[in-house]
Amino acid sequence: xxxxxxxxxxxxxxxxxxxxxxxxxxxxxxxxxxxxxxxxxxxxxxxxxxxxxxxxxxxxxxxxxxxxxxxxxxxxxxxxxxxxxxxxx
Numbered sequence: 001x002x003x004x005x006x007x008x009x010x011x012x013x014x015x016x017x018x019x020x021x022x023x024x025x026x027x028x029x030x031x032x033x034x035x036x037x038x039x040x041x042x043x044x045x046x047x048x049x050x051x052x053x054x055x056x057x058x059x060x061x062x063x064x065x066x067x068x069x070x071x072x073x074x075x076x077x078x079x080x081x082x083x084x085x086x087x088x089x
Contacts, residue, residue, distance in 0.1 A: 002043075017043065 014029040017040065021065040024043040027034040033050045038042035052058045083089075 015047065 004048050012030075015025040015026055016029060017024060020023070020036075023036050023038065024040050025034065026043040026045060028051050030074045031051055031054050033047065033054050035043055035046040035050050049058065060076045062070075067074045067077060
């Protein structure tokens with residue numbers, strides 16, 4: 001079984017991983033982001049995505065072309081200044 005110890009030197013990209021039942025749980029020490037997966041690989045991949053999202057390194061505002069490909073007219077897709085729907089008030 002793997003184990004880790006901390007010395008006085010800072011470590012970049014330190015993670016902690018453990019099993020809880022049939023699930024692997026993994027935490028990025030620097031950000032505190034935690035994910036889980038059925039396999040170690042799945043947990044690691046999910047952590048990579050979650051840390052990237054945490055650091056705002058994922059996604060982008062859709063381009064007009066991307067909106068059109070989805071059948072959305074960009075001119076009709078603007079933030080309105082109207083009243084919020086009742087369920088949002």
